[in-house]
Amino acid sequence: MTPTLLGRWQTRLLLLATIGAFVTSPFALGYLRPEASFSFFWVLGYVAIFGIAWDIVYDYLQKFRWDRDWPGVLQLLAGIWEAAFLAVILKIFHLPGIPQETSLFWFALHYSLVWLSVYISAQVIMRILFLRWRFHGGQWL
């Protein structure tokens, strides 16, 4: 992928709001766990908000690459980094909407599934629905 900053933002927000929310629902509604908890949606929200800042960093780093591209492996590394960052913030500081005693296992499982489905949707669904998306650095608007 060769995203632009605007493209990163647009794709991140759209996919988290749709596919991300879809994957989060069973967690939040308690289908997968004994108790329902809206905090999974808060996690999704933080991934989106912090992500807007992270995207600026990635976009800057991308300029050091000759092809100005951002391959899947870097997306994976960025995803792991964002998760680790969020987990640390969550455990050390208190983030509104997410109880500090949240289980890291459930956090990791939920986050991984969201990441994977967002990654795959960007590869497949975005291309099929938005013909111009791949020529505009990931912008769909």
Place this chain on the structure above:
Amino acid sequence: MNPDSRQIQLNWVDPTTKEQQKLRLKLPIAIGRELSKMPSTIHGDRVSRLVLESTQVSRFHALILFEQGQLVVTNQSQSGTFINGISVNRGVLNHGDQLQMGNYAIAVTFVASSLETDSVISFHPDTDLPEPEVQRKTVTATSDFPPAIFQSQQISVRDLYATNLPVYQIDYVAIGAGLGSFIWVDFLRIFGVKVRQIVAIGLEKQPYARYQRLCLNSQIPLHERLRSNSDSCPDNIWGWPSYAIREAWRDFYKGKINSALQYLWQVFAEPTLAETYTPRAGNVFDSIDREAKRIGWHQIFRYGRVRAIRKTDDERYAIAYSCSSSNHRDRAIVLARYVHLATGYPAIQFLPDLQKYREKTQDFKSVVNAYEQHEHVYKHLERYGGTVLIRGRGIVASRIVQRIYEVRQRNRNIFVLHLMRSPKSQGNKFDAAQRQVENHYEFQPFNWPKACWGGELRAILENASPQQRQQFLKDWGGTTTAARSDWRRIVQEGISQGWYQITFGEVERVEREQQNTITYIKGKDLQGQIKLQADFIIDATGLEAKAKSNPLLDDLVTHYNLPLNHLGRLAVAHDFEITEMRSGKGRMYAAGAITLGGPYAAVDSFLGLQYAALRSADSLAAVRAPGMHRLNCFCSFSQWCKWITNQSPV
């Protein structure tokens, strides 16, 4: 050097177009990027100022003066000036030296060079084969066709019918019927246009016929991999499923799990942790066959060579084409409102010294161009062994070295001399990034940085001024090859085993002596002259695409006084329209190599052709061209479902 003349000749290869540049300048000479930053006079002498448009060249980079019987270069730039690869602040220039500044390598000559002619190999007008002996001019010279009314700027449709030539009316015409035309037609069909509304005029039914021939000649057999991204799919406008996924799926099905996983890993990690995935030529052709059938290409295709295009008085275009076969002459006119020009490379570039050699000796066997059929070279080598001299260091050179390496497995008595103009120690730079160089080969997965297709660089180029575009194209383009591990291994092995040798120099002339070709290279000083003896010389320097070398484009450009861009190609708008050709409601678009130098860099590639087709299709939908509907999310999805289930789009 004759000090009275105080002139030197500078020869270099333009980093963007790869075309040879040659300039004779009077001393003193200043070289730099900005005219105003260079002195206009020195000690009362007028300075010849040479502007090199590249950000890697400083505003005022170097000065060449004649001092005490010598030519002296003084560096003015932080990034340095090099003579034969050695950085100098002040250095003496000798005849035959290489002067390096940024991404330019300039050969300095004191004596006049006699190579002045424009040398190309044309495509034969009927067979489309590369034909060294065909004279371009004979193609345009005709007696009664196109008819005399084609001399006016605008033709009246009534006069057209009065010619008694068959006249057909249609909505859309694609001229060329190669890959660019096919991709455009694919978009039209998917956007809603019916088969009976479109005609594609060209010489061969298969859209990839010429492309395949050029591939085969330049050593890309069907099982070999192209230089193309996994999701550059000329048969699929969405790029999904990409070629890597399809190949993985097929291999998985055959039980080849490892290779299937490898392709998927490649597209996930390329180019950072894995070698870039590229599709096999044969798979690409098969996929085009399937799509051609799906969209009804064979009903759309019409055999013919287009001779001239004119605006008509009813806001359309009259397209005169001949479709004569060996036993009868046939000509016709097509009237259409929407026209697409994708005629591919106008000709093949051929090194002037090799062209001279051929003209003089009529020997078309020992000296060949890589894009011509030259299988006899490898057959001969396999049987008798011998030495091959390769000129040029791009991807085609890599493929030829690979082929020779394969032949060498059966005959060890084969040697390769790779002649390059100058050493290359540093890759192109752009902002904070730099290209990698190894053994004087410069690497890049594709012919442009990836972001030129749909990333940041695409947007930057589109928004740039013509001057800025010139610079960007220089910085991003140039002669590069793919960093394939097998190629790198072959070169390394060849160098260490001694059968592959890289030599540098400026060719003076090529002669035939006994059974061999002798290439004379200018030495550093006037006494020294290097002779390279070889059984075969293969020119792998490139294809040429100046619009004027195609007779049809030449006629169009001359007749309507069309603007050309700095590379001598057609000037197009962001949506690839040739705006000067607008004829009321009528629109004419162009695509492919004939549009390089404009708003988009990667015009000559599958994905670039798709981009151009998408832009023009969107414009056509916006002006409500018949049958065209802009593809929104729903239509796009339903069309993709038709693609995957192999149903006709409309």
